[in-house]
Amino acid sequence: MIVALSLLAYAVVLAGAGPRLLQAGSWADRAPRLAIAAWQALTTAIISSVVLAGIALTFPTVQVSNDLAALLHSCVMAIQAHYASPGGAAAGATGAVLALAVLGRAIWCLAAALSGAARERARHAEALDLVATAGPRTGIIVLDAAEAAVYCLPGRRQRTVVTTGALQALGEDQLDAVLAHEHAHLAERHDLILGMARAMAAAFPAVPAFRSAAAETARLIELRADDAAAERAGRLTLAGALLAVASGRHGHAVPAAALAAGGSGAGARIRRLIPPRSPLGRARTTAGSLSLALLLALPVLVLGGPAAAAAGHAVCPTAADGTGIEVSVR
Structure with missing residues (x-):
């Protein structure tokens, strides 16, 4: 019970304080890739903490420092001792429902979001096959539209679409810049990152942290693509290109599943x-990466404890009559 409550408290603290900490200062704008990873880690840590809390309630077989060993070895007699009491059975059932409900909801919404986006991209790709033409450069197609827009369709049939309005508004260097921006989206699979963030926000709408994660992820993947494009084309060139393609309305030219x-x-x-x-600097980036690793590892450490402590701890019977069994239900 102590482990489960600790994990639930950890999830609550992360959900409450995590977004404020991640949005403090301007560090995210200086290191968007690290910031994207931070929001992913926060979301994963919250969900995994709740799921592991449910598991801890379902299988509370040994002392706190040895939970992982007991879970892995599944000492049958220790589990029976826990479920022999009405309180233990109720806690175990509650934990199982909690873990399965949260994990199942997350997986279902993620699958629904990704499959829905894939279907929308496929429909738009079929329409492009009918109306678009080959572009002046390899890897792009041209859509006849007055609105200046450049966007990509991720997935198996990756496409980068440029409207005729964009070709008229952009110079050669600016076109190179926006194409590099779209290539970064495709190469780093920003569609999957954004899809996961939006799916968790839809799965658990009552958790503000997930809504913040979805909004910030949408912003940060654009900053990351901007940085990748600026390295190739220059910051001012990219700024001019963005000004040209952002000045028009994109409501009809760009599908919702695309990245523009x-x-x-x-x-x-x-x-x-x-x-x-x-840039943020190597030392601060390294410190941030280590913090994210600790953020993700802490729930497992709380549940598992040191495996070495469990190695010499008898949790199962040592004789046929059960003599020597040590069961500590928590």
Whole structure:
């Protein structure tokens, strides 16, 4: 019970304080890739903590420091001792329902979101096959539309779409810049990252942390793609290109499942590109990465404890009559 309550408390603290900590200061704009990983880690840690709390209630067989060993070895007699009492049986059933409900809901919504986006992209790709033409460069197709838009369709049939309005509005260097932006989206599979964040927000709408994660992830993947494009084409060139493709309305040209260069928060992104880049620094990036690893590892450590302590701890019978069994139900 102590382990389960500790894990649930950890999830509550992360859900409450995590978004405020991640949104404090300007570090995320300086290191969008690390910030994306941080929001992913926060979401994963909250869900895994609740699921592991349910498991701890279902299989509370040994002392806190040896839970993982007992769970792995599944000492049948220790589990029977726990479920012999009405309170133990109720706790075990509650834990099983909690773990299965949270994990099942997360998996179901993730699968539904990704499959729905894939179907929408497939429908749009079929329409493009009918109306789009080959572009002036390899890997792009041209859509006849007055609106200046550049976007990509991730998935098995990756496509980068440029409207005729964008070709007229962009110079050669600017076109290179927005194409590099879209290539970064495709290469780093930002569609999957954003799909996961939005799926968790839809799965657990009562948790504000997941809504913040979805909104911030949508913003940060654009910043990350901007940084990748700026490395190839230059920051000011990219800023001018974004200004050109963000000035028009994209409601009819860009499908919802696509990732567009002139998308989320274009104005703020353009202002960010004007001054020279100020990276976070290797030391702070390393410290942040280690913090994320600890954030994810802590729930497992709380549930498992040191395996070495469990090695010499007798949790199962040593004789046929059960003599020597040590069961400590928590």
